[in-house]
Amino acid sequence: MLSCHWPSGNSAFGVGKTTLIIRVLEALKQSNPSLKIQGFYTRELREGAERVGFEVVTLDGRRGPLASTTISSRESQRWPNVGRYKVDVSSFESLALPELQVKVDTDLFIIDEVGKMELFSSSFFPAVLRVLESNIPLLASVPIPKSGRDIPGVARLKNHPGATMCMLNTSNRDAMKEQIYSNLINLLQNQ
Template sequence: FVSTLFLGVGKTTLIQKVTQALKSSGIPIDGFYTEEVREGGRRTGFDVVTLSGKRGPLSRVSSDSSTSRREYRVGQYVVDLVSFEQLVLPMLRNVNHGSDAEKKICVIDEIGKMELFSQAFIQAVRQ
């Protein structure tokens, strides 16, 4: 199932409700979604949240306009690839290992520019 709705129409909310319903029904499921981080009413970044409740930074606003060679940016946001990969890659590797009875449905809320900076993520999704 792929949802390509417009911004701000509730895709993440829909995913949260559907995954909760599937979990409640005993269906094995894992994955992640992204959530805005706000401070003082202003968006300062995005976090990745796994369906098991782990959370880590995906990106934050950078006040520094200089870019280092290892820094990935989307607009004003600096992407934290290390945090993203440490949180998401183990979950993706684990989602379809084992017997058919142990396999899980994998939910990924969004694959956008920030996520696609990670070649390891791209490879894990393809597998």
């Protein structure tokens, strides 16, 4: 049985999706250090109080740029934009795509997030679908778009038969961590 948990927030940034995923990951590693977990999360980059970009962080600690407001190279002029951020698709793919390769000994995948920036990679969504088709448990995050319409492909993920949507807000973050952790532990023990 596949279980997908899609924490989503009522705003695109700042509700705590990544923090929640990292806390669940830490709890899983602490309770079962032998778990084979693959994936990545995205982390904000700040200069003082200002967010200037995002980086991709693999679960083994490798990191690289995802998007930035401060890069102004000749190459970056051709990069796609999300708002004021230039998205470094090549950097993202070099880190994230190997983490989404389905392996026989993988117990759990973590994908934070399936959002606009990540979906500029034409290889990313097919890799996410392969993870879904593998029947390996998945913890992933998706944004709730400001316009009320899902990003293309995200609705397909949210409507997957094994998916559980968790609406995250600042008042339910702690309870949501315990709920997702418990669900994943039960699922992993029953595999």
